[in-house]
Amino acid sequence: MDVWARMLVIIFGxxxxxxxxxxxxxxxxxxxxxxxxxxxxxxxxxxxxxxxxYIERGSITKDELEDFRExxxxxxxxxxxxxxxxxxxxxxxxxxxxxxxxxxxxxTNDQGRVISNVQLVGDTRQAPPPQ
Numbered sequence: 792m793d794v795w796a797r798m799l800v801i802i803f804g805x806x807x808x809x810x811x812x813x814x815x816x817x818x819x820x821x822x823x824x825x826x827x828x829x830x831x832x833x834x835x836x837x838x839x840x841x842x843x844x845y846i847e848r849g850s851i852t853k854d855e856l857e858d859f860r861e862x863x864x865x866x867x868x869x870x871x872x873x874x875x876x877x878x879x880x881x882x883x884x885x886x887x888x889x890x891x892x893x894x895x896x897x898x899t900n901d902q903g904r905v906i907s908n909v910q911l912v913g914d915t916r917q918a919p920p921p922q
Contacts, residue, residue, distance in 0.1 A: 827870060834867040835876060842879035850889035859883065 841859060845851045851859075864872075864880045 831867060831870055831872065834863050834870075835872065838863050838867060838872075838876045838879055842876075842883050845883050845886060846879070849886065851883060851886045852890070853888055856883065856886075856888075 838859075841863070845855065845859075860880070864876060867876055
């Protein structure tokens with residue numbers, strides 16, 4: 792074994808055997824876990840608050856349902872969320888759709904007519920991979 796190979800073995804052995812490396816990796820994992828728990832707590836609060844509001848109201852708009860699912864429930868479920876959020880989501884999905892009557896200003900065209908026949912079309916472009 793030549794000198795460079797021995798030196799590399801010694802360096803890598805020292806790095807892997809050092810307690811500092813393991814402490815560093817463990818602290819990163821602890822921070823990641825805390826961040827995940829915090830995000831899950833915020834999402835859980837939003838899912839229960841918003842979901843129960845829709846259930847008490849007895850209806851939901853299509854936009855509200857799509858946003859509720861995309862921005863709160865799906866990420867929460869992907870992180871391993873619990874059954875309470877799933878039960879709320881199932882209940883919200885059974886609600887009848889209601890029109891956007893409270894927000895006519897947003898859903899009005901240039902001629903002052905309410906836009907009610909909107910078709911959602913998916914974006915066919917490829918999204919860049921997450922970094």
